[in-house]
Every structure is written in C-alpha cells, then in structure tokens.
Amino acid sequence: MSVLVYVEQAEGKFKKSGYEAVSYAFAIAQNLNTNVVAISIGNVDSSELATLGNYGASKVLNVGNPQLEKIVNQAYAAVIAEAAKKENANVVVLSNSFSGKGLAPRIAVKLNAGLVDGAVELPQTNGEFSVKKTAFSGKAFAVTTLSSENKVIALNPNAFGTKENATNASIEDFSPEVKSSDLTAMVKEIIRATDKVSLPDAEIVVSGGRGLKGPENWGMVEELADLLGAATACSKPVSDADWRPHSEHVGQTGIAISPNLYIAIGISGAIQHLAGVSSSKVIVVINKDPEAPFFKVADYGIVGDAFEVVPKIIAALKNHKA
C-alpha cells in the first residue's frame, strides 16, 4: 500500500501547489504508516523530478510520453489510475487546481473511489477516514467520511503549505499504454495571457473593484502587485466593463483563489465576490466606506480613499526595499 500523488508541472517545472500536494500526501502516508509515490506527466528532467524527494516522495514515476506533453484530462486520469493500481495505492492526492478539478472525478470513477475535492485539512484516520473540505463556494466547511476502499483527495492550493521532508527519491520510467480514444481532444498550443504570476497559483493577490473608477487607474494596482510579487485580480463588474480581462475576475462566477494574502481595493465585499476569496489566509481591505461588508471578513482594514492610501503603501514599500 502507498499514497500516490500527482504533481502538476508547467514548462518542465513543478508548481508550488504540486510540492504542497506532495507534502500533504507525505503527512497522510505517515499517519497510515506507508510511503509516498509521486507521478509526473510530461517533459520534466531528472534533476527536477528529484526535487519531489525534498517533500517526502520516496519514488517518482516519470511518464515522459510525448503525446502527454500537454494536459489531456481523459488520458492523464487513465495514466494516474493505472499508476495507483500498479503501486497498490488506495489514496490518491492531487491539487484542486483548474486541471485537478477535471482530473479528480475521472480518476475516482476509474478507481471506484470516494472523492473529496477542496480538502483543507489532513484526513482524520482514527477508525474512519474523514476529510474537512470547503462547501457552498467557500461559505461553509463540510467533513466528509469516505467509506470506500480507494480514496481520491483534491487539496485546495495554499491550504496545507509546503513542508520539507528530505527523502531519497528513486526515479522510475512509467509507460502505460495510452488509448487513442483518450486522445480525442488535444491541447495544441498554450498562449499565455500574461507573463506575470498566475492568479490561481499566486501567494499574494492585489485586487481592484469599481471603487477605482476606471481602467486608467489600474497603474497603482499593478505597481503595488509588482512590488509584492503578486498577481492582479478584480471584481466581476470591473471585468464586465472591460476595465480588466475576464481572466482576472474572482468570485462565485470567476476564479476561486486562496492566496496567503489578498488585498482588496475599492471592492464592496458582496457575497458573490467573497465566495471566491474568503479562504485567503489574510485579507486586507481598503475602502472609503466604513460600512462596506468586506470589513466584516477582513483581517486588516483601512478606511480611506484608495487614491490616497495605495500610493502611500507603494511609497512605504519602496522605502522598505531601498
């Protein structure tokens, strides 16, 4: 028996959320007295594969099939399920990322497994196997007990953090047969919307709302984000009005994020917005209206005009960096 973890990569480099998934799998494996096998799919070199040992993987399965260089949900799910069978793994862990959301249910069906998506804590493994997860677009938590023999857990990014557990990982090539019926929809090309930090993976997000009045005022949001190494986001009306691209829209109908720090500037904090950001670790709200609902969920609040407050924060950060 072992715990299998699928580790996402982009352009040959593992994502931080992938290392987090390995750290999480290692903690589960320790509770179950077993070891972690990681699986990497795509073109990743051996030195990068070896880094998975730093987070507790004792074996890494490397699927270098060129047909699988870019993600194909059906084929990836089949390969991961095959790996789980080969390694006799009855717990499969992956990140609840955009790709993970497509893969986890497919893997669960193939393994006849119970599925928990959006896990936020380690499973309780005393007798039962119960996992805490977010529910109702992040407005509540649910504890799900899995009674099936096989289990698939998709971990919310930033919920557990990366934890180093130095282990010597052996690397093994794994070449399961890929059915042509699993390759009917292929990703031909990936065109990046931006070369900046990707929003779902960002540890810090600076977000702007209608309080910023217009697209011409986003310079200060971008400057603050650059200084913090953050991604930028926005509320729905802002992207609806084309002030910002739809790829930045967060909330119930946009991307759900859980960064370590979310800075909301001129955003009221409507329930649909909070649905996508409330699991951020620390929330800072800048709003000129002290009654803005966002302050109720803020860890730090600044009541003030964004056009005065944000330039002061930028100046202070520049000072600090100098």
Ligand SMILES: Cc1cc2nc3c(=O)[nH]c(=O)nc-3n(C[C@H](O)[C@H](O)[C@H](O)COP(=O)(O)OP(=O)(O)OC[C@H]3O[C@@H](n4cnc5c(N)ncnc54)[C@H](O)[C@@H]3O)c2cc1C
């Ligand atoms: C089905 C449905 C789904 C939705 N999905 C989403 C979603 O996914 N994401 C989302 O964001 N919204 C969503 N909405 C819309 C949501 O209900 C709100 O209308 C929206 O979030 C409000 O955006 P906002 O806070 O930017 O704008 P407003 O509500 O207009 O708030 C602007 C805020 O800026 C403050 N402000 C104004 N001037 C300044 C200044 N100079 N300095 C500082 N603060 C200032 C104001 O006090 C105010 O609080 C959805 C709505 C529905 C019905």
